Amino acid sequence: MIFSSVTFLFLFLPITLLLYYLVPQKAKNTVLLLASLLFYAWGEPVYVILMLYSILLNYGMGLLMDRVPRAKKEILAFTVIINLLMLGFFKYYGFLVENINALFRLNLPVRTLALPIGISFYTFQALSYDIDLYRGKFPVQKNLIKFATYITMFPQLIAGPIVRYEDVEAQMGPRKLSLARFGKGAVRFIIGLAKKVLLANLTGAVFDSVHASGAAVSTLSAWIGAVSYTFQIYFDFSGYSDMAIGLGQMLGFNFVENFNYPYAAESVTDFWRRWHISLSTWFREYVYIPLGGNRVKVWKHIRNILVVWMLTGLWHGASWNFVLWGLYYGILLLLEKYVFLKWKLPSAVRYVFTMIFVIIGWVIFSADSVPQILTALSSMFGFAENGFVDGTALYLLKSNAFLLLAAAFFSLPLLKKPLKRLKESSAAAIYYLFGFIFLLAILSCSIAFLVTENYNPFLYFRF
Amino acid sequence: MKWYHRYVGFAFILIILSLTVILLVRPDRAYSAQEKRNLAGKPSLTIDSLTDGSFMDGIEDYAADQFPGRNAMMTVKTSLLSLIGKRESQGVYLCGNDSLMERFDAPDPENKEETIEEMAAFADRHPDSDFYFLLAPNAIAVYPELLPKNAPTASEDAYIDGFYSRLGTSYHCIDVRDSFRVHKDDTRLYYHTDHHWTTEGAHLAYEVLREGMNIENRISFTSGVVCNDFFGSLSAKSGFQTKTADAITVFLPNYPADQQDESYYTVSYADTLTRTSSCYEPKALLGDDPYQVFFGSNHPLFTIDTSAETDRKLLIIKDSYANCLIPFLIPEYSRITVVDPRYYYDDIDALMVSEGFDEVLFLYNVNTLSQDTSLKTVLKNQQ
Numbered sequence: 065m066i067f068s069s070v071t072f073l074f075l076f077l078p079i080t081l082l083l084y085y086l087v088p089q090k091a092k093n094t095v096l097l098l099a100s101l102l103f104y105a106w107g108e109p110v111y112v113i114l115m116l117y118s119i120l121l122n123y124g125m126g127l128l129m130d131r132v133p134r135a136k137k138e139i140l141a142f143t144v145i146i147n148l149l150m151l152g153f154f155k156y157y158g159f160l161v162e163n164i165n166a167l168f169r170l171n172l173p174v175r176t177l178a179l180p181i182g183i184s185f186y187t188f189q190a191l192s193y194d195i196d197l198y199r200g201k202f203p204v205q206k207n208l209i210k211f212a213t214y215i216t217m218f219p220q221l222i223a224g225p226i227v228r229y230e231d232v233e234a235q236m237g238p239r240k241l242s243l244a245r246f247g248k249g250a251v252r253f254i255i256g257l258a259k260k261v262l263l264a265n266l267t268g269a270v271f272d273s274v275h276a277s278g279a280a281v282s283t284l285s286a287w288i289g290a291v292s293y294t295f296q297i298y299f300d301f302s303g304y305s306d307m308a309i310g311l312g313q314m315l316g317f318n319f320v321e322n323f324n325y326p327y328a329a330e331s332v333t334d335f336w337r338r339w340h341i342s343l344s345t346w347f348r349e350y351v352y353i354p355l356g357g358n359r360v361k362v363w364k365h366i367r368n369i370l371v372v373w374m375l376t377g378l379w380h381g382a383s384w385n386f387v388l389w390g391l392y393y394g395i396l397l398l399l400e401k402y403v404f405l406k407w408k409l410p411s412a413v414r415y416v417f418t419m420i421f422v423i424i425g426w427v428i429f430s431a432d433s434v435p436q437i438l439t440a441l442s443s444m445f446g447f448a449e450n451g452f453v454d455g456t457a458l459y460l461l462k463s464n465a466f467l468l469l470a471a472a473f474f475s476l477p478l479l480k481k482p483l484k485r486l487k488e489s490s491a492a493a494i495y496y497l498f499g500f501i502f503l504l505a506i507l508s509c510s511i512a513f514l515v516t517e518n519y520n521p522f523l524y525f526r527f
Numbered sequence: 528m529k530w531y532h533r534y535v536g537f538a539f540i541l542i543i544l545s546l547t548v549i550l551l552v553r554p555d556r557a558y559s560a561q562e563k564r565n566l567a568g569k570p571s572l573t574i575d576s577l578t579d580g581s582f583m584d585g586i587e588d589y590a591a592d593q594f595p596g597r598n599a600m601m602t603v604k605t606s607l608l609s610l611i612g613k614r615e616s617q618g619v620y621l622c623g624n625d626s627l628m629e630r631f632d633a634p635d636p637e638n639k640e641e642t643i644e645e646m647a648a649f650a651d652r653h654p655d656s657d658f659y660f661l662l663a664p665n666a667i668a669v670y671p672e673l674l675p676k677n678a679p680t681a682s683e684d685a686y687i688d689g690f691y692s693r694l695g696t697s698y699h700c701i702d703v704r705d706s707f708r709v710h711k712d713d714t715r716l717y718y719h720t721d722h723h724w725t726t727e728g729a730h731l732a733y734e735v736l737r738e739g740m741n742i743e744n745r746i747s748f749t750s751g752v753v754c755n756d757f758f759g760s761l762s763a764k765s766g767f768q769t770k771t772a773d774a775i776t777v778f779l780p781n782y783p784a785d786q787q788d789e790s791y792y793t794v795s796y797a798d799t800l801t802r803t804s805s806c807y808e809p810k811a812l813l814g815d816d817p818y819q820v821f822f823g824s825n826h827p828l829f830t831i832d833t834s835a836e837t838d839r840k841l842l843i844i845k846d847s848y849a850n851c852l853i854p855f856l857i858p859e860y861s862r863i864t865v866v867d868p869r870y871y872y873d874d875i876d877a878l879m880v881s882e883g884f885d886e887v888l889f890l891y892n893v894n895t896l897s898q899d900t901s902l903k904t905v906l907k908n909q910q
Contacts, residue, residue: 078544512603512607
């Protein structure tokens with residue numbers, strides 16, 4: 065099930081919330097677990113069994129590590145390997161066989177399995193539990209329901225954020241609930257829903273129409289398409305995270321933040337501190353630092369960065385364009401660290417270059433194949449089939465100028481300071497009044513679009 | 528701060544819960560008059576529909592279609608879209624002259640090729656009949672100047688030319704485009720809010736067709752408006768609110784006094800086993816699709832038996848564009864059989880043999896034909 069659907073918003077959510085608030089504190093995790101399993105099974109009626117298997121495996125191995133401390137290391141290694149094999153088999157098997165076939169001119173049968181939605185998210189959550197348990201950061205979780213609830217929690221199950229067990233361990237017990245907390249979650253959820261349904265879907269439709277023209281575009285169209293995708297992926301992904309964090313608050317959880325105005329970044333390094341924070345944190349904690357991080361010789365640091373970023377790319381999908389995308393960022397980050405950031409350029413220049421690099425990154429990311437990356441980039445940099453500007457580009461620009469400007473406005477923290485000042489001033493009533501009206505308006509519009517619009521893509525089916 | 532969040536929380540849960548309750552309690556609607564389509568009903572729950580996920584998709588469609596205030600939401604959505612400068616919704620452009628026109632999307636070349644091949648093979652199998660083909664352009668090809676500036680659309684002319692150049696040997700291709708472009712400012716050839724041509728447009732097409740099919744100009748027609756509050760399929764599909772409603776006219780034949788007895792005919796519908804003495808269904812004018820005044824809805828097969836003093840028998844294979852053109856042909860044939868391949872599952876070759884048609888007319892509009900896969904299937908039917 066996805067958040068931006070009528071089924072979720074008007075059947076699943078109200079019923080789940082009612083049950084969750086009505087049952088006594090002790091039964092709340094059970095309700096949440098059952099609801100989450102239904103939530104997952106709704107989209108993956110078969111693969112829900114795989115998720116249950118993963119829960120039992122990691123729960124059992126945790127208990128075993130606790131019981132047999134001297135074999136802790138071996139048990140961890142075994143658990144990590146099984147988890148990665150499962151992820152590898154369901155996510156990368158087809159990709160691997162295709163490449164082996166191409167490389168050795170073989171004809172091994174490619175069985176393309178449908179990718180279980182969210183497998184990358186819940187596997188990474190389980191791994192964070194296993195590894196940090198081994199590191200002794202917290203005691204073993206003996207309660208299966210609590211453990212299963214942590215893995216399956218529907219707010220973050222299919223599109224993150226990747227919640228590390230360390231961060232929610234204390235919250236698995238009784239949680240404080242109140243109408244004010246619920247309302248705080250509702251504010252966040254409404255904002256996330258509007259980001260997804262209004263901004264992401266509308267900019268996504270612009271990208272799709274350019275994308276569908278293939279090579280037959282002008283330079284201006286190619287840029288409009290790339291910029292539209294840049295906004296689509298941000299509002300879609302951060303919208304999902306907002307909805308997840310909001311739903312978490314409604315249920316009494318505090319999840320980590322996942323986005324912090326990434327398009328306000330003044331360097332690529334800065335961008336990755338603001339984009340999909342929970343994923344970068346995961347890779348830093350469990351791959352980069354164990355490899356030695358940056359406290360090693362330069363060549364080893366370069367190796368570490370490239371390994372981590374290739375894996376980060378691959379995490380986003382079993383396809384070469386994601387590997388290239390990851391390496392692209394690895395190289396950019398290295399260049400920044402060792403070259404660019406020493407140049408002390410004015411911030412406007414740094415900002416423009418960062419955004420251009422980010423947009424090129426999304427072109428690589430959104431392509432269906434490697435040759436398509438080249439087509440799209442050459443269209444953007446002056447070698448477009450339809451010249452610099454054509455009629456379609458002017459039409460796209462005219463009918464989407466307002467949308468793209470609005471998207472740019474909301475992706476930057478332009479209102480953050482003035483609103484904070486207004487909230488703390490004597491005219492705070494205006495802030496609350498308009499805030500309330502604004503939230504109601506965007507909720508109504510989101511529902512209207514959700515009910516009547518068929519275009520509602522889910523971008524994370526390859527994650 | 529806390530009080531504010533309490534208000535928001537309360538409002539949120541109130542809105543969600545009340546909509547949920549209305550959604551669950553309100554009786555289902557089977558049909559939407561505004562959108563002119565059947566609404567999704569409850570999906571059936573089976574092991575298969577559960578494991579392949581079609582039950583879950585069905586629930587989503589069902590809930591969205593039955594959602595309280597769906598019509599108002601459609602209006603909210605399209606108003607918001609036009610407010611931010613969008614002139615397009617669901618493939619429909621909001622054009623000049625307060626009119627709506629459907630975008631022509633690049634057709635699937637494979638489907639086009641297969642349709643051409645089956646049409647040619649069909650004509651070759653029946654060398655005793657004369658074959659005619661009228662592929663009508665849509666409004667977008669005749670009135671491109673009304674489109675939003677630079678609005679992208681594929682070329683209908685290229686599509687029509689593709690068919691005509693390939694089928695020219697086995698079909699008499701009737702090209703109405705020149706005539707339409709000459710007369711496009713004199714009269715309204717297409718509805719402003721519907722994807723069909725108007726009866727005036729069909730009449731103009733008939734004039735071209737008449738010359739191509741050697742029909743002498745024996746009977747004249749007088750037109751009259753039968754409906755002037757018609758909001759058609761494009762309004763429904765796009766949700767755009769246009770100010771002016773369309774008018775539907777019908778053209779009635781003026782038989783000379785001494786030929787009055789030739790004016791009678793019967794229409795027999797094979798699907799409903801009904802027979803009427805008129806090609807008009809006045810009841811449809813009160814319903815929500817007044818275009819159905821022509822022969823009711825689309826039927827798989829119907830036959831018009833006339834009392835015209837002729838033996839000519841005609842088969843028309845068509846989409847709904849033909850519905851308002853057929854009345855012009857009635858005075859000229861003793862029998863007209865009309866097949867709509869989208870709903871027809873019988874053996875068309877057997878029909879050809881048993882009826883011995885003198886002439887066969889294929890009448891389609893570009894948009895329908897380019898998305899249609901039923902014509903080639905029906906023609907391939909029997910070898």
